[in-house]
Amino acid sequence: DVKVTQSSRYLVKRTGEKVFLECVQDMDHENMFWYRQDPGLGLRLIYFSYDVKMKEKGDIPEGYSVSREKKERFSLILESASTNQTSMYLCASSQLVGQYNSPLHFGNGTRLTVT
């Protein structure tokens, strides 16, 4: 079974702090994704990556950056956390076989609160 592990389940940070959300997958998947989930909205894509050192902006990249130095690890960085970044963050991975023909495997999520 694919395991996608997010480093923190709950996180509380102050406005202006730099925040790192880590995600590791153990199935050698090429694709990795970061989503955020807010009440009343569907999962929204922040950034994704098809390969090591490769990244692409999703629908809401503003205020975020990512790092993929190793295939199994995809980090989401909030350069200067703001209260509107309070949200549930979900990491996912999938195989590259036809980009969206293969299912996403999600982590348990990190609930980030920025005060």
Added chain:
Amino acid sequence: ILNVEQSPQSLHVQEGDSTNFTCSFPSSNFYALHWYRWETAKSPEALFVMTLNGDEKKKGRISATLNTKEGYSYLYIKGSQPEDSATYLCASGATNKLIFGTGTLLAVQP
């Protein structure tokens, strides 16, 4: 940007009832349709990925159909059980994007 809509937003049924939800998506540039189950305090779990018009998939008591020409998919649960209580998400892929709907929250009362 694609608009993927799910209905109803929420549903309360009794144990043993059968139920179904709808996912609507733009039919142009269609690539794939995903269904996920998201239980509280767990990670979303993939149920089905469908790509062809007329696709029907089944997993135990849960099944799904796909109509790409008219842009909708149905998810059916036969004989709902309390453990089916979850949010059911659909997502439609077109070109290089997978767009999620807001989900249907199902509560099954014992």
